[in-house]
Amino acid sequence: MRRLPLALVAVSVALLAACTTPTPPAPQPAPSTVAAGPDYSAWQAGQSSPISDPVYPSLGNAGLDVLHYGLDLAWEPSSKTLTGAATLRLRASTDLPEIKLDFSKAYAIDSVTLDGATSSGTLASDKLTVPTALAKDRNATLVVKYHGTPTTVPMPSHRGDSEGLGLTIASDGSLWTMQEPYGAFTWYPANDQPSDKALYDIAITVPDGWAGIAGGTPAGQSGNTYRYTTSDPMASYLATLAVGKYQKETATGPHGLPLTYWYRPGKDDAMMKVIRKSPQYLEWLEAKFGPYPFPSAGVVIVPSESAMETQQMVTMGDFKAAKASDNENLWEDVLVHEYAHHWFGDTVSPTNWNDVWLNEGWATYIEA
Structure with a gap:
């Protein structure tokens, strides 16, 4: 093997060191930019401990606690069409394989989002099912947009004053509702059983010359839109809606x-x-x-x-x-x-x- 003189080796090493580009530092991960979700503590007054109802077990979901309903509704009497956007703030009271709510099959679902992401929702036998699992105590925001003609359901009673339950269309196109023991699901997606009380904000838009009335405290009127709010939780059978002259x-x-x-x-x-x-x-x-x-x-x-x-x-x-x-x-x-x-x-x-x-x-x- 041929060897270079020691002095020449030293000079060569020095020249190589001067010409070599330093290795850049490894790239660092960017800081997280995940948007903060809503502060669910604002709706804590609506927290409940739902249970299955032994009298009407097909209604309600004992694993789901609705904290707040935000209902943005519009009524068009000429076509008998109710249009709605329901925003539900949810808490899973147990591990859930899917989200299931009571909702009338009379409506067409326009869109469903869960925590802001587009989701699917199927409507069958007066049940809305969103195929997303929720772990116990996890919160989520479900938004359902829909439209259709309200249809009442029979009252499970032999009372002489028995009428259909839920949102009723009168002959003049006005609306009213009574829904004991159930029937809220005839106008919005609901956990329609008495053990799940929730807070409500309701807005109802009506034609000129008509008024929209709901339960809760009046929260003002903007044009033809009437608003109501609750600071005390309310069971679904105690909610009301009326539209008329x-x-x-x-x-x-x-x-x-x-x-x-x-x-x-x-x-x-x-x-x-x-x-x-x-x-x-x-x-x-x-x-x-x-x-x-x-x-x-x-x-x-x-x-x-x-x-x-x-x-x-x-x-x-x-x-x-x-x-x-x-x-x-x-x-x-x-x-x-x-x-x-x-x-x-x-x-x-x-x-x-x-x-x-x-x-x-x-x-x-x-x-x-």
């Missing part, structure tokens, strides 16, 4: 409680004599059971033979089949009964339908 009247109840009455001029004038006594009925109830438990109250009159304690906005039937001579006493008894439910049924509520006698027992006793 209504007149609005306001009053003040005990301790400055805001009251709102919705009636149809020329149709409900006689009943309004009773409705306007609401402050004294509420004052009497407060003397027996303590302060009224919600931030507002009201009544909407609808073409029905029944009435419901829908939360913060009693849905009062006009009872056209009743004898005219009995109407004023009938209306008064029914209205006090429904107001009484705000203590017994709305605030203190059953977790399953075996316990509904506690609601009705107290309200009937108070009415008497």
Whole structure:
């Protein structure tokens, strides 16, 4: 092997070192840019511990806790079309292989997203299924857009005043709903059973000259869109919606409680004599059971033979089949009964339908 003189080797090494490009540092991973999800603590008041209902086991999902419903609705009476965008803030109360909610097959699903990503959703036998698993206590935001013509479902009762349950279209194109023990799913995707209370924000857009009414506290009107909100959780059977050519009247109840009455001029004038006594009925109830438990109250009159304690906005039937001579006493008894439910049924509520006698027992006793 041929060898170079030592001095020449040293010079060659120095020259090579001067000409060599340094190795660049290894690239570092970019900082995470995953967008923060919503702060679900804003809807914690809507957290429940759902259970299966033994009376109507086909309704509801015991593994799913809906914290909040955001309902953006529009009603077109000429085509009898309800258009909706329902935003549900969810919590899995157990490990779930899929998300399943009660929802009427009368609607067409326009789109479904889960946490902002497009998802699929199938609708069959009044059940909406989204094929995404949720681990226990995981939160998710489900948005369902839909349209269709509302259809009621039969009431499981032999009562003489039995009517279809859920969102009802009247002959003049107006809407109203009563849904005990179920029927909320006829107008929005719901966990339609009493043990899953949730918070609500409802917006309803209607044609010129019409009004939209829902349960909860009135939250303003923008053009033809009426808004309502709840700060107290509400069971789905206590939600209400009405659309029609209504007149609005306001009053003040005990301790400055805001009251709102919705009636149809020329149709409900006689009943309004009773409705306007609401402050004294509420004052009497407060003397027996303590302060009224919600931030507002009201009544909407609808073409029905029944009435419901829908939360913060009693849905009062006009009872056209009743004898005219009995109407004023009938209306008064029914209205006090429904107001009484705000203590017994709305605030203190059953977790399953075996316990509904506690609601009705107290309200009937108070009415008497």
